[in-house]
Amino acid sequence: xxxxxxxxxxxxxxxxxxxxxxxxxxxxxxxxxxxxxxxxxxxxxxxxxxxxxxxxxxxxxxxxxxxxxxxxxxxxxxxxxxxxxxxxxxxxxxxxxxxxxxxxxxxxxxxxxxxxxxxxxxxxxxxxxxxxxxxxxxxxxxxxxxxxxxxxxxxxxxxxxxxxxxxxxxxxxxxxxxxxxxxxxxxxxxxxxxxxxxxxxxxxxxxxxxxxxxxxxxxxxxxxxxxxxxxxxxxxxxxxxxxxxxxxxxxxxxxxxxxxxxxxxxxxxxxxxxxxxxxxxxxxxxxxxxxxxxxxxxxxxxxxxxxxxxxxxxxxxxxxxxxxxxxxxxxxxxxxxxxxxxxxxxxxxxxxxxxxxxxxxxxxxxxxxxxxxxxxxxxxxxxxxxxxxxxxxxxxxxxxxxxxxxxxxxxxxxxxxxxxxxxxxxxxxxxxxxxxxxxxxxxxxxxxxxxxxxxxxxxxxxxxxxxxxxxxxxxxxxxxxx
Amino acid sequence: xxxxxxxxxxxxxxxxxxxxxxxxxxxxxxxxxxxxxxxxxxxxxxxxxxxxxxxxxxxxxxxxxxxxxxxxxxxxxxxxxxxxxxxxxxxxxxxxxxxxxxxxxxxxxxxxxxxxxxxxxxxxxxxxxxxxxxxxxxxxxxxxxxxxxxxxxxxxxxxxxxxxxxxxxxxxxxxxxxxxxxxxxxxxxxxxxxxxxxxxxxxxxxxx
Numbered sequence: 232x233x234x235x236x237x238x239x240x241x242x243x244x245x246x247x248x249x250x251x252x253x254x255x256x257x258x259x260x261x262x263x264x265x266x267x268x269x270x271x272x273x274x275x276x277x278x279x280x281x282x283x284x285x286x287x288x289x290x291x292x293x294x295x296x297x298x299x300x301x302x303x304x305x306x307x308x309x310x311x312x313x314x315x316x317x318x319x320x321x322x323x324x325x326x327x328x329x330x331x332x333x334x335x336x337x338x339x340x341x342x343x344x345x346x347x348x349x350x351x352x353x354x355x356x357x358x359x360x361x362x363x364x365x366x367x368x369x370x371x372x373x374x375x376x377x378x379x380x381x382x383x384x385x386x387x388x389x390x391x392x393x394x395x396x397x398x399x400x401x402x403x404x405x406x407x408x409x410x411x412x413x414x415x416x417x418x419x420x421x422x423x424x425x426x427x428x429x430x431x432x433x434x435x436x437x438x439x440x441x442x443x444x445x446x447x448x449x450x451x452x453x454x455x456x457x458x459x460x461x462x463x464x465x466x467x468x469x470x471x472x473x474x475x476x477x478x479x480x481x482x483x484x485x486x487x488x489x490x491x492x493x494x495x496x497x498x499x500x501x502x503x504x505x506x507x508x509x510x511x512x513x514x515x516x517x518x519x520x521x522x523x524x525x526x527x528x529x530x531x532x533x534x535x536x537x538x539x540x541x542x543x544x545x546x547x548x549x550x551x552x553x554x555x556x557x558x559x560x561x562x563x564x565x566x567x568x569x570x571x572x573x574x575x576x577x578x579x580x581x582x583x584x585x586x587x588x589x590x591x592x593x594x595x596x597x598x599x600x601x602x603x604x605x606x607x608x609x610x611x612x613x614x615x616x617x618x619x620x621x622x623x624x625x626x627x628x629x630x631x632x633x634x635x636x637x638x639x640x641x642x643x644x645x646x647x648x649x650x651x652x653x654x655x656x657x658x659x660x661x662x663x664x665x666x667x668x669x670x671x672x673x674x675x676x677x678x679x680x681x682x683x684x685x686x687x688x689x690x691x692x693x694x695x696x697x698x699x700x701x702x703x704x705x706x707x708x709x710x711x712x713x
Numbered sequence: 714x715x716x717x718x719x720x721x722x723x724x725x726x727x728x729x730x731x732x733x734x735x736x737x738x739x740x741x742x743x744x745x746x747x748x749x750x751x752x753x754x755x756x757x758x759x760x761x762x763x764x765x766x767x768x769x770x771x772x773x774x775x776x777x778x779x780x781x782x783x784x785x786x787x788x789x790x791x792x793x794x795x796x797x798x799x800x801x802x803x804x805x806x807x808x809x810x811x812x813x814x815x816x817x818x819x820x821x822x823x824x825x826x827x828x829x830x831x832x833x834x835x836x837x838x839x840x841x842x843x844x845x846x847x848x849x850x851x852x853x854x855x856x857x858x859x860x861x862x863x864x865x866x867x868x869x870x871x872x873x874x875x876x877x878x879x880x881x882x883x884x885x886x887x888x889x890x891x892x893x894x895x896x897x898x899x900x901x902x903x904x905x906x907x908x909x910x911x912x913x914x915x916x917x918x919x920x921x
Binding site: 244246249250252253254256257259260261262263264265266267268377411412415416419420422423 | 765766767769770773774777778783811857858859862863866878879881882885886887906907910913914917920921
């Protein structure tokens, strides 16, 4: 872009090309645009409005005087400036809205690092995929939901994606990350991206219909789509990047067995509380993962009481928490433990469900580190329960892995190359339509008290301050949370 | 980790682990200290304050590029939201689903009014001293690299062509919305954009 173009090249420049270049230049204005000053609805009309009205009234009343003063002033200054406002005010710099979480260091990259291993930082993989970046042309557009949907998009996804693009060798005008609060906004971003020459769209659709609509727009323009974190299930050129929920189940099962040993639970009599299998197929594959560990069967169906596994494990009950609802989970477990007081171990598919069970255990006077519970999502409450000895651990799905995988896959698709099998390592099937989406299924991690500091805290998912405010300084210092 | 606030979106597949937002659990109480709950989001969604927060930068950016002065942009933006708010309260909100074109229409009228006032002032004899009536990037915007480029851009493009490109830069606007702001049909917008591109083709140093 910096070279002097030939006349022929310039005269042939397409509208899209000019717009793209222009957009790049105009983006310089972003640093000059401040965030909104505080708005108080109750005082909006009385403050903003009054301020403006007073301004106008004063201006009207003083207009002749001001005019004379201005003219005299200008005469003296020997110049003329259109300056109806007061002294110049430089707007304050845009306030940061996102904290860039610490990206794992790639200082000790193994020499054989390749895209088959996605666990390491993009700083290791970036140089290796930059050749593919150079082989491609056009732009990659990323469309996320906005901060009102979840704080994660601006706080984590956007900075991680930007970092991954840069590390993979993209120039500033070769990728674009936007978000919108509604379906219409997401679709118009997609239209703008396509109009400006996007070759690949990475989309975290705000809902299923938006995803399908964007996919259809993209397909018409020959643009490939990567469904980011939520599958779209439409079109032959649509990929999915997300976490492997069966692997999450395996971690939960192993987490429980490790914990039962550590907490000296003899002959574990297990109550299993499954996720919302009635509404959510990932709950099914997660169940397949932990059932395989505990009972040696990868079944996703509810297992009968009396099922036995290795190491003296017996299943006392297995129930679904409909739609992952913790409220229902509490009463399910309360009934179960009343009917079967011998229950001495539990398995839950999420932190919310575990917390519901923990409330019942606390009400029954059970001490910490007695009856294990498990979870998923690394929520603040889940992490607090772990440090306080109520929960064994939780499944953590690092957002940066998703961001890096999406950028890597986008890089291959943009270059028109087949993505390595090690990257596109699985499929995701829509239980309704049966549509299969080739997928990058990422490995989740098990977080317990021992590795909390080096995982979720280091990655900035939960701040040590927030966590220690809940559990107290002594537990934090005991587990090295700082 | 991130699923709580995703209720209502594609729950059937990738949005697992969701508690019902209405159920009070200790976890949700904790989470809600950090993020708005779904109900709060809906409330905010409906309120003007939400649009103000969401769209302040968009209106400011437009005003800044049109007027090339940070203090003027600040004033115009405040006035635009002030006018919008009083219209909103009287029930004269945006006609379309998205409030942005409506807000920009209001801001545009204020910008035009200021231009008229400036031109009126220019009629007084001393106005003859003014080299032209086009705004220049003023000191309060700083002589940054961006403004040096923008001055070149502004010199080469007639005002309407410049404005349509500024609006095109605003990503949430399609040609129909830009047409609503400029008082043009969709094809009018397209033809204005092509004319602007034609001007730029003749002046590649502006955009290369």
